[in-house]
Amino acid sequence: MKKIKISIPATVSNLVCGYDILGLALQYPCDIMELEMLDEPGIFITHIDEFGLPEDPTLNLSGIALQALLNDYTSPVGFRLTIEKKIKPGSGLGSSAAAAAGAVIGANFLLNNFYSKEELVEFAMEGEKIASGVKHADNLAPCIYGGVTLIRSLEPIDIIPMPSPELFVTVVHPQIEVKTSEARNILPKNISLKDATTQWANVAGLIAGFYSNNIPLIGRSLVDVIIEPARAALIPGLEEVKRKCMEHGAVGGGISGSGPSIFMFSQMENVAWKIEKQMMEIYTNLGIPFKTYVTTINPEGVKIISSE
């Protein structure tokens, strides 16, 4: 096998209360990446999308992650990447994680799964670090493992894949710019022990809900008393989207990653579509361009489309 085409899913990190530790993979949207293994060293990147991302491998997140892998790999091989990005950068849907994860997982398929998933997360983090200025894996892990993942620790890396609830996910991406680094700078450096305790109670409830497939418990636990209140000002419409979606039967939801996308869970497909309608109405009224997605949790993560 010398050539592979893969789809790399968008991801929702944080999951409201689980700042920096939780994430899940979506079925849709996905980036498409074609990787061809070369007998000579070198990384060659072509983008066939509209986002104007750098193709120089030392500036491109896929290139940086892939280089981290190649620095570790014993034989001198190279890769030619053709990337069709569909997850818009800066959407809060793990666009940079998809770029970094796709490159290393695709290369690893061609290297006969030489590396473990954990090792791939380590390589991909080298790319992610460039995007956000901080080493983190809450989008990378669900992208590489699929489903819902917990990052218990980064040093040493400790990733816990957990059962995915059977839920629909409706996402709205209001097309405003919220940079991950800015969204991080707006956060408080210190918080009260009281709020922290409320937060870890909800994190505990959410994990218990995932393992016991207790949807009402998942809903009750999707409360963030620390991060979302600080970031709410960056995302016009957030409170209204949450309120209206809950009124129309959503299980719960909130900011996806550092925003501006907002995700909402629902148990029934018809509710997921009703919620989308609410989101569309709100951003139409606000005069903000938007995109919406109605999808489910992706238990597999990156998928192979074709190989030769």
Added chain:
Amino acid sequence: MKKIKISIPATVSNLVCGYDILGLALQYPCDIMELEMLDEPGIFITHIDEFGLPEDPTLNLSGIALQALLNDYTSPVGFRLTIEKKIKPGSGLGSSAAAAAGAVIGANFLLNNFYSKEELVEFAMEGEKIASGVKHADNLAPCIYGGVTLIRSLEPIDIIPMPSPELFVTVVHPQIEVKTSEARNILPKNISLKDATTQWANVAGLIAGFYSNNIPLIGRSLVDVIIEPARAALIPGLEEVKRKCMEHGAVGGGISGSGPSIFMFSQMENVAWKIEKQMMEIYTNLGIPFKTYVTTINPEGVKIISSE
């Protein structure tokens, strides 16, 4: 049924990283309480133990909790309580929770389980509030539900019972005084977001470990970067106990509740006894009187010994 004799278990709250939200019930030690239902209103308490606790029901935690229940109950009944306390007050093993929970759960048996477990927790909290100055349920809930419990929220009350791991629990109670209120006052009012994130990552790992019966994960998650560092100064020998027990094969552990007791988990019974020996040596060398217990998690909570 007019009379009942019950055993009420000691409990370990916090479970290291889960400050204020997690707890578990032990098989041993247990308080013994006899309750007799009377046709006339009134609460009459006799203690047959060494602790000199007040028998006036308005000053006694069992009396206060029971009165909260009777204030709600429709018919005018009374109770005569004979209490043999074996869980020493101030041990960090849920002595006051056992007093409050035992009274209301015992009375509820005699009232043909008129109240739900959640309601019993509410009544018992009235007693607990007197002991610690704060309304909390992290010892009450495992005492009443058995096993491991999560308090996701107090208002409204939301208790999540969860699977108990098959672990031995070795406890040492160094006989020094650590008042719950003092142990709370020593805590920082504010913490860094970074530490809070580390803490909820470990809480998440611990819950995942309980649900998946993943003992190594439970062990790795039993890390407290906030509460235990602040309280360590109150408990001589803590660091040495933890270090020596880990060297001898413990899974993990830490302060029980607000201390001074220390608990350690182990997978094998022989390890649980080896650990006890370590604890005994350490406190003998420190010249501090102590008690130890080698036991397991109690999945039932309060048990009926006899009834007539």
